[in-house]
Amino acid sequence: MDFTLSAELLDLQQRTRQFIADEVIPLENDPRQHAHGPEESLRDELVARARKAGLLTPHASAHYGCLALDHRAKAIVFEEAGYSPLGPIALNIHAPDEGNIHLMEEVCTDAQKERWLRPMVEGRIRSCFAMTEPGEGAGSDPTMMQTRAVKDGDGYRISGTKWLITGAEGASFAIIMAKMEDGSATMFLSDMDQPGIRLERLMDSLDSCFVGGHGVLHFENLYVPATDVLGEIGRGFRYAQVRLAPARLTHCMRWLGQARRAHDVAVAYARKRQAFGKPLAEHEGVGFQLADNEMDLHSARLNIWHTAWVLDQGGKGNLESSMTKVIVSEAVWRVVDRCVQVLGGQGVTGETIVMRIFKDIRAFRIYDGPSEVHRWSIARKLVSGGTH
Amino acid sequence: MDFTLSAELLDLQQRTRQFIADEVIPLENDPRQHAHGPEESLRDELVARARKAGLLTPHASAHYGCLALDHRAKAIVFEEAGYSPLGPIALNIHAPDEGNIHLMEEVCTDAQKERWLRPMVEGRIRSCFAMTEPGEGAGSDPTMMQTRAVKDGDGYRISGTKWLITGAEGASFAIIMAKMEDGSATMFLSDMDQPGIRLERLMDSLDSCFVGGHGVLHFENLYVPATDVLGEIGRGFRYAQVRLAPARLTHCMRWLGQARRAHDVAVAYARKRQAFGKPLAEHEGVGFQLADNEMDLHSARLNIWHTAWVLDQGGKGNLESSMTKVIVSEAVWRVVDRCVQVLGGQGVTGETIVMRIFKDIRAFRIYDGPSEVHRWSIARKLVSGGTH
């Protein structure tokens, strides 16, 4: 049992921290940011900076010239990147691309990798992951999926509607989950400029940190040749699991960084701002909130590190990543909410970055499994004895 | 002890409810709404509808042809109005005008009333209340006020900066708090089109429910003649209290309506949406949240009613309104946050009105005294024996 970080990792942490401070934070007020997310040109600029700093797509394999970070190293680097809402975009480790890269490295054919993965790793294109559906379709319960794939000659025809598809606008390709005639699910790869794909609209969203926002996609008889099936037919739900456990952990890492940022802003404010004869921070009512933040951040980090270690040991980490997802998403939410409160009137305005983080972070208690679904999953493992 | 509502009040409740359903909710998606708030023309349309329905400015006195609602009747009517974010605008009971009307009826000279109060009561003009300051100025602790009023001949010269001034853009006049040379404070009335007043900018804000948004105002040697002093010189802090206790209570009423709306949306969704083989609402993890909502709304309402009764009995209600402000602002926040959670992915998008309520309602834990200031005030009353 040892919490020491290697000198190499400490150095990488420091470099990332410096990069965020010097190259990313200065762009936070860049006007190329809108209610639906940053513009592509801003992303391009950020990616170029990370590329130059040698920090681009650091979790991808050495095959692509990347750092091939293990989960523990990701815990360190991604938290630093998350210190700015623009950091994950710069490093090309934002959702859904980060998780798609991970999945595609594991499952794609070489041809698929050259065609889609390599340019994505190089930060030249973006992707989206089309699973969630409106109405009575797939949400927390993916088995309710309505989108259908039907065999057509050598390939498949996909029809259905997806929504809440992050990054859909501007994505070059999509990973599409569809239900087969036998009730199983399959993942398909498709360029976005196909006639069978239509971006119906961008959704208004509470967050504004994802390039391409969140879209509604219609698939109408979209043709996907057999060569563009991702992995094997009928294993879609299994791959979704492969993607999910690490993907939800990297969300934890990035959001921890954001919450730390908000906390730092609140601490600085509480040190300086006077009320009733002394700095805010010397009021226990404020100081206790800052102390709770510190404890929440610390516990969140320890949970992330532990689950990262479990994954690095080759464990599936289903229980640990479920627990960590709930613990971290709820802890960072409390932290950011307290920061808003400490900042008072300013907290609910654009005067500091905290309001933006507040809006961006709320959805994390919902996506990649809402707290309720994870709690239920943890409970079932407990009851069946699967936790020990 | 009797919780019966009079037939007359039940009728007024029903009429208001119907008005909101028929005349206000259909305008909720009107395009004349922006990040800073609804446009004036939308407000004009809403006000016209309320005027026609006989519900305009119902808390103003019979002198102006209004309903002169007491606090308990306001509790009923304002909750109904709050059921739509546009309802308080329609009824002309939104902040800060609602509280300004109350204060001005109590304190203004007849001339001041004719000039400013009457057109405001008639919904023809709007006002703002300029108290809060940036930097090291007046916030939770109003004694830190930096804006200064200096005697100049028959009148006064005011200089200083205010921010978070709700409704500043488009307001016809302002009530301005300024510190006197002896450390006391005074309230001044001034038209907004004076050379000494400049709206520096609109602030980005989490909420978008106030016409005129929240602005930064500069006063530079603004001249205010003695006739435009509101009440007496040096009694500004006392008037602020007169304004605050009822004003914070009407906030509670309106926000209770909004939270009830969000709850109704969540209940309807949970009844219909299936997951894991049954409606969401039949999952205890969801059902318990809805039950907690119901309890929070109910307790909030009882607290509002009780404090309204205390005020109607002629009590100052300082303790009760502090307690009710904390209880209600925190209860409605929990309610709306749970609604977001129950709605899942939709909850963090514009697909329902809940996201808008979520953004609009957060600041209520801060303005009119943040929870921390009220808790401290309640504690001091307790310790000094002032609660019994």
Place this chain on the structure above:
Amino acid sequence: MDFTLSAELLDLQQRTRQFIADEVIPLENDPRQHAHGPEESLRDELVARARKAGLLTPHASAHYGCLALDHRAKAIVFEEAGYSPLGPIALNIHAPDEGNIHLMEEVCTDAQKERWLRPMVEGRIRSCFAMTEPGEGAGSDPTMMQTRAVKDGDGYRISGTKWLITGAEGASFAIIMAKMEDGSATMFLSDMDQPGIRLERLMDSLDSCFVGGHGVLHFENLYVPATDVLGEIGRGFRYAQVRLAPARLTHCMRWLGQARRAHDVAVAYARKRQAFGKPLAEHEGVGFQLADNEMDLHSARLNIWHTAWVLDQGGKGNLESSMTKVIVSEAVWRVVDRCVQVLGGQGVTGETIVMRIFKDIRAFRIYDGPSEVHRWSIARKLVSGGTH
């Protein structure tokens, strides 16, 4: 809508408060109190004092010379009685007798009333209510009842085991719930000194405020003649509901009194005890807890009053009493837990009465329906539209 208490009720409140202060609190350290509860002789002394003060069994009808308090009046008087753990014993309004009296007044035959109800109302005997069962028997889900009643000539034979039976030791008679051959349930009355009844043991319990503690009862072929059936055959579950809604509300009233007592002790201590240069109460970390107590007590009281009013109007109050039970049981628990915390080391010792209240009050989140069962019941009413 009116929160005024009548002069008569204020007088009764004052008299009860004085009685508790003068006649009951001085006996709180009487040595006749043990881990299982106070001795009968202490009860006799307390009852005699209440009788003399004209406060005995104040909720029973005028037929028995009692005050026939309605639910709102009970809310006032029972809270005052609850200010001492011994108060409800003195006034003969403790569980389970208080609820049994209510039920028996509604359902018993005249003969049954003369035999059992009258002496209980007069404070001369005690009763118990035998419903809950060990193992896989009736608990939160009463339909799982294992105790069986079988027809035998003119009467019935009852066999089964009950536990957590409050007041069993020393009770003169029992109301026994048993399942009939057709699956319905019936309530039976029986003296406790029958050969078919055996008190197996007293259970160790966290609380020590009930005379007679909590016992395990065995029924073995207990014979109950037809004349001793309580109400009609097969209506046991219905009568349990008749008993439960008001019974759980009177629990709320009494426990509110206890929590107020603990709060008063904590406030007094926080005013006096110094730490880090000032009284504890002037530390926000303590003051905020006291403020939260005040708010919790206030909200609890308003909920009780409202539900009492609903019952007084003839409403069943199922939803309201469920909500109030959850709200009050959780609020008073938070209050007492905070009091322990404020008292520090003393809070976990017998130096003040707070530790005793802490131990006594915990079970209230469980009996008369645990929070979870009520939340579920509230949720189902919500979903079926039964709340409006």
Place this chain on the structure above:
Amino acid sequence: MDFTLSAELLDLQQRTRQFIADEVIPLENDPRQHAHGPEESLRDELVARARKAGLLTPHASAHYGCLALDHRAKAIVFEEAGYSPLGPIALNIHAPDEGNIHLMEEVCTDAQKERWLRPMVEGRIRSCFAMTEPGEGAGSDPTMMQTRAVKDGDGYRISGTKWLITGAEGASFAIIMAKMEDGSATMFLSDMDQPGIRLERLMDSLDSCFVGGHGVLHFENLYVPATDVLGEIGRGFRYAQVRLAPARLTHCMRWLGQARRAHDVAVAYARKRQAFGKPLAEHEGVGFQLADNEMDLHSARLNIWHTAWVLDQGGKGNLESSMTKVIVSEAVWRVVDRCVQVLGGQGVTGETIVMRIFKDIRAFRIYDGPSEVHRWSIARKLVSGGTH
């Protein structure tokens, strides 16, 4: 960063677990346990068993033939010991002896060690730590100490009153904190059978897990020769810190074990007990509580491990141990409270060990610094920049 436990440590964990299961748990219902704590003879029997198993006083140094566990190894072993309320007594790692041993190994002279430390390490005698005072004396704020030590020839005369002194009855010697004439504090060692020491009484306490209970001690002109000063004159507060940081961490370890025990009992019950047609555990309302327990236990453990590592690296761990104390004491409290709730009626009786743990564990949010004092200390470190 590595969470692997060495094979050696895993073996020790397993041996301790087995020892608790086979040799300690069977004694949990031994009648030699009372409201004030277990009898000495029961302790002797437990200690003998641990001695035989080679697990006695495992944190003491090899000099005494002990295992000289480092903090991380203690985290493993003490959690296992804590799985039974009697476990820490058996292993001789209960408070206050465990912390006294640690302190005395660091500070005592060789002569003092032979006289007091060795027999304590061998489990033959017990000690107490006399710091806390009643009335306006030393509590959360130790500088308020009233007990005085005055120079008298070669030695000192101590007068004052201490309370909440754990293990006082039956202790062979005491470590006594007293204030010097210059305002500094000193620790003194004294046998308990001295004429100047009187055990006034045992206090009624919520917990019953400490041999010797909690006593009130009077010192009246107690003579302590210079040779029996613990460490240096005037360094009492510093030594208290030396003792406190690790002592509060070992409390965390032991209580984590207790909470895990309660959780295991609750899980087993929830798996078996049926209600409303399925096992309790399949109700989300119960399952979510079990999931929260699992998360709380996991986070608590990670925090303990991390702080243990900090201490093993030679860090003072002031911030970390403060944070861990708050996090763990509050987490285990939530866990045990939920277990009570899940167990329902049984949870508040002696039918399972959970009620005992519930009573024993409450005080941990208070002693070794109440949550409020730690939060304040964390906040001050934050504000002064001492956390990074």
